[in-house]
Amino acid sequence: MIREGDRVLLIDRRGKKYLVMVSEREFHTDLGILKLGELIGKDYGTSITSHKGEEFRVLKPDINDIIAKMRRGPQIVHPKDAGIIIAYAGISPGDTVIEAGVGSGALTIFLANIVGPSGRVISYEVREDHAEIARKNVELAGFSDRVTIKLKNIYDGIDEESADHIVLDLPQPENVLPHAVEVLRPGGYFVAYTPCMNQVHRFFQAFQEYREEFYKPKVVEVLVREHEVKKECMRPKTTMLAHTGYITFIRKL
Ligand code: SAM
Secondary structure, three states: OOOOOOEEEEEOOOOOEEEEEOOOOEEEEOOEEEEHHHHOOOOOOOEEEOOOOOEEEEEOOOHHHHHHHOOOOOOOOOHHHHHHHHHHHOOOOOOEEEEEOOOOOHHHHHHHHHHOOOOEEEEEEOOHHHHHHHHHHHHHOOOOOOEEEEEOOHHHOOOOOOEEEEEEOOOOHHHHHHHHHHHEEEEEEEEEEEOOHHHHHHHHHHHHHHHHHEEEEEEEOOOOOOEEEOOOOEEEOOOOOOOOOEEEEEEEO
16 A cells, blocks of 8 residues: 555656655646545555646656666666676675675665665765765665665775675676675685776686686576567567676685
């Protein structure tokens, strides 16, 4: 049931989405004015009609809706990459994940969603402005209860004594290796997302010193090819997101 203060997703006849908080107020769109108070007490899946007679469907927003609408600072990790990070590292409800840097908080939100209320995400960030954006985005997603954002350079060390996994999206993940070997539990993953091949190369040069501590590494990149689904023709879309980053997985022995 929809309550006052809930965030809901409205979808108009053109497919345009709006993320709004429900209260006794009006919401103005180019398809007319909505009285959001009418939604209180209704179930998700209902619709609301503007003063111009336009209908908007009402859904409970998921994390992808939140991430699509939230404020962005630096470039975020794309859902296709977040998905493979979570799946390949086996990140699970109840896990403690150490993350850096937090950036806009998109990956933080994916991690917080999967670790659930009994898990923890501890996110290191060097820039105060990025930490502030991420803090607000994490709050918008409703995950402030399980996420701690620390203003600290993770290259200088990890404060926590242990972690199930370490997930990094920063320029020099190899600088975190000496700290990771101290805190990662056996079986836990060290994951590094890096946009450039030379970063992967540099990482593996540094990794040689630690290779006895980890199971054999895996490096992947994820290509997703979307298709157009039309009555007369189903085929791949003309354009695709060709490259985001390389994802390196190493598992602590
Ligand atoms: N994964 C984030 C997301 O999905 O929104 C985006 C991360 S952004 C590309 C990289 C972030 O790492 C920046 O905010 C940067 O300030 C931070 N950073 C870079 N080096 C760092 C370090 N040594 N310790 C902590 N944060 C660092």
